[in-house]
Amino acid sequence: NAGVTQTPKFQVLKTGQSMTLQCAQDMNHNSMYWYRQDPGMGLRLIYYSASEGTTDKGEVPNGYNVSRLNKREFSLRLESAAPSQTSVYFCASTGTSLNYGYTFGSGTRLTVV
Amino acid sequence: AQSVTQLDSHVSVSEGTPVLLRCNYSSSYSPSLFWYVQHPNKGLQLLLKYTSAATLVKGINGFEAEFKKSETSFHLTKPSAHMSDAAEYFCVVTLPGPDSNYQLIWGAGTKLIIKP
Numbered sequence: 083n084a085g086v087t088q089t090p091k092f093q094v095l096k097t098g099q100s101m102t103l104q105c106a107q108d109m110n111h112n113s114m115y116w117y118r119q120d121p122g123m124g125l126r127l128i129y130y131s132a133s134e135g136t137t138d139k140g141e142v143p144n145g146y147n148v149s150r151l152n153k154r155e156f157s158l159r160l161e162s163a164a165p166s167q168t169s170v171y172f173c174a175s176t177g178t179s180l181n182y183g184y185t186f187g188s189g190t191r192l193t194v195v
Numbered sequence: 196a197q198s199v200t201q202l203d204s205h206v207s208v209s210e211g212t213p214v215l216l217r218c219n220y221s222s223s224y225s226p227s228l229f230w231y232v233q234h235p236n237k238g239l240q241l242l243l244k245y246t247s248a249a250t251l252v253k254g255i256n257g258f259e260a261e262f263k264k265s266e267t268s269f270h271l272t273k274p275s276a277h278m279s280d281a282a283e284y285f286c287v288v289t290l291p292g293p294d295s296n297y298q299l300i301w302g303a304g305t306k307l308i309i310k311p
Contacts, residue, residue, distance in 0.1 A: 122204070124285060124301035125239075172239065183229055183241040184299065 085109070088173050088187035095163040095194045103158040103190050105173030113176050114156035115140075115184070116148060118169040125172065131156055163194045197222045199288050201302035209310045214258075214273040216305045218286030221267065228269045229287040229299070230260055239285070245269060256280070281309045 086107045095101055107114065112133045117125040127140030131150040145167060147159045156175075160167060170191050174184040202217040220226060230242040243254025250262045256279075260271045269286060286302040 122303055124303045125299075126301070127299075174239075183244050184239075185241075186239040188238040 086173055086175055086185050086187035088171075088190050090190060091188065092191050093193070095160075095192065097164060097194060099163050100159065100161050101163065102160075103171055103173075103192075104155070105157065105187060106155045107173075107175040107185070108154065109175065109177070109185065110153070111175035111177050111185070112153070114150065115174045115176075116146075116156070116158045117172045117174065118142065118167075119172060119189075120169050128158065128171075163192075165194045168192060168194045197224075197226075197288060197300050199286050199300050199302040201284075201286050201305045203305050204303065205306045205308060207308040207310060208276050210278055211275050214271070214276045214280065214307065216271040216284050216286075216307065218269045218271065218302060219267055220269060220286070220288045222288055224289075227289040228260075228262060230254065230258070230269075230271050231285045231287060232282050233285065233304075234282045242271070242284070276307075276309050278309050278311070281307055283307070 089104045115130040116128040118128055119125050126142045128142055128146050129140055129148040131137045134150055134153045137148050137150055149157050170189050172189050173187040176184045198221045200219045208214055228245040231239045232242045233239050242258055243252045243260055245252045245262045253259045258273050260269055262269050283304045283306050285304050287299045
């Protein structure tokens with residue numbers, strides 16, 4: 083089925099460990115996004131990629147890096163995880179017109195202990 | 196600055212009664228507005244969108260929303276609630292960004308509780 087695929091679905095990290103969250107879409111969308119969702123705060127944009135080869139900071143980029151590997155894939159890396167990064171992470175994509183809205187992945191639940 | 200305010204963090208209604216989830220926005224531009232729904236432990240699904248066409252927008256599962264520019268509102272309604280509507284609902288407004296790319300500004304969410 084067409085859509086956005088995120089891996090892993092769950093992850094527990096120790097403080098200071100690193101990991102990469104993977105995201106891939108098969109809808110030929112230009113733009114891809116990483117959000118984090120925390121209770122009572124809605125979704126906050128971490129980084130986005132308007133097109134292949136470009137990335138830009140969102141609202142809460144500190145502690146994260148991203149790579150737009152190709153048109154399909156957009157990964158999010160935590161170099162040194164902190165408890166404040168415990169959250170649910172969503173990847174999303176959209177085509178050239180925002181009129182279609184975003185398509186979201188099913189999320190990654192990350193706990194940093 | 197652009198912002199979205201969902202006026203209620205929780206709304207509780209009885210099954211079969213009307214639903215009203217309120218959303219007000221602030222935007223310097225002509226906005227596009229969306230409602231997304233998130234069922235427990237699930238991802239986000241687009242419910243409906245307003246993109247400068249008809250001001251009354253119909254979405255999935257019997258929901259609709261009306262764009263009222265004079266009131267800067269985009270409230271979500273449904274005539275008769277069903278148990279399966281229990282979820283969290285997010286109101287979203289667009290924010291123009293670089294390279295004609297649009298970012299979304301999210302409301303904090305409203306949890307809809309359906310009483311049997």
